Amino acid sequence: MKHIYTGKTKDVYALADGNYLLKFKDDVTGEDGKFDPGANTVGLTIEGAGRAGLKVTKFFFEILNARDIPTHYIDANIEDATMTVKPATAFGKGLEVICRYRAVGSFLRRYGMYAEEGQQLDAFVEVTLKDDLRQDPPISEDALDMLGILSKEEYKILKALTQKIGTIIKEELEKKDIELYDIKFEFGRIGADGQIALIDEISGGNMRAYKNGQYIEPLELEKLMLEA
Amino acid sequence: MKHIYTGKTKDVYALADGNYLLKFKDDVTGEDGKFDPGANTVGLTIEGAGRAGLKVTKFFFEILNARDIPTHYIDANIEDATMTVKPATAFGKGLEVICRYRAVGSFLRRYGMYAEEGQQLDAFVEVTLKDDLRQDPPISEDALDMLGILSKEEYKILKALTQKIGTIIKEELEKKDIELYDIKFEFGRIGADGQIALIDEISGGNMRAYKNGQYIEPLELEKLMLEA
Secondary structure, three states: OEEEEEOOOEEEEEOOOOOEEEEEOOEEEEEOOEEOOOOOOEEEEOOOHHHHHHHHHHHHHHHHHHOOOOEOEEEEEOOOOEEEEOOEEEOOOOEEEEEEEEOOHHHHHHHOOOOOOOOEEEEEEEEEEOOHHHOOOEEOHHHHHHOOOOOHHHHHHHHHHHHHHHHHHHHHHHOOOOEEEEEEEEEEEEOOOOEEEEEOOOOHHHEEEEEOOEEEOHHHHHHHHHOO | OEEEEEOOOEEEEEOOOOOEEEEEOOEEEEEOOEEOOOOOOEEEEOOOHHHHHHHHHHHHHHHHHHOOOOEOEEEEEOOOOEEEEOOEEEOOOOEEEEEEEEOOHHHHHHHOOOOOOOOEEEEEEEEEEOOHHHOOOEEOHHHHHHOOOOOHHHHHHHHHHHHHHHHHHHHHHHOOOOEEEEEEEEEEEEOOOOEEEEEOOOOHHHEEEEEOOEEEOHHHHHHHHHOO
């Protein structure tokens, strides 16, 4: 097993069989010692954060795999805080795909002239470029196509997959009386035919969720999700 | 004739026949005494700027009308610096529609990870909200539809019209050895059936143009365009 990449919250190892091992770390992104899933720097280390994120990730990926939704997930070892995944290639230098059920965050900062805070959105999908330097700019279907990042045909698949996965996760949260406001995903191409599949993780840090009108912190969300 | 609105660079009057009169002023947008067509404040007054903008606007609108492209333009009186137009309603609280032939400006600021400065773009269309407070954010086809600003059907028409008009203007500039890099338009709905039509003006301040690799200032561009 060969170490090939050190990420902010995960290390990546290549396995002999061609798959990859993701090691979840207790480092979380944030600023000034405060956990902020949207931040681009590692802010602090929280004992158990890696395992908690992996447990939730495993929980959701196993539901998705059982429903035949393409993902990179193979299996997970909670004790070691590792997840085995299929190799995947990113779209361009990486995209984030957001699915929104309520108008909050950057959506509201951009479209506040037309939307009220907390207004319901019908699984609204938008794509942003992973580009810290340029503040992860939103990008349109036309621009993705023109810049050779994603074809129109692939965009359709990506959008439909995003709404399908978002809704499955939303329904799982609802079982715990938690309401999903928005969630961000990463996708890649896997296999010989470059099938579009969900990659990375699905943990508290990927979503904004509320319970009884109160925002739930990522680690608290993971605790609530994994309670019997 | 009733004064109904004082704009940054134009005053608007309602005519008895239901049409409107736009009075082009010599006030131009800018900051710190420097002309900047993209600025949101009036920066200075330039003798003759109103008439120059109107002359170019008249020139282009008459070409478009002759080609049966829907516009709000009826006629213009250069001496009075006035243009008579049909009544139009904006999309939402106003949109700007940009057609790009080269990667510069905000396109490059957003997508510089994937595009080189000056790279050719194939009449790429994007839409931004007119919202000074939120720095005129870009908005996708899906968001325009969801927020009730523009239907998917209308977006298709808007995009096709933008590319058609952009290309006509590009060809006109080429006759003077000027290369159009990008241009912004405003559209509205006119007539009983709410037909999508080009509104506002088409002057040097709406476009970025180069001659022999040199950027041409709006007023200089207007001079070059109107030379015999």
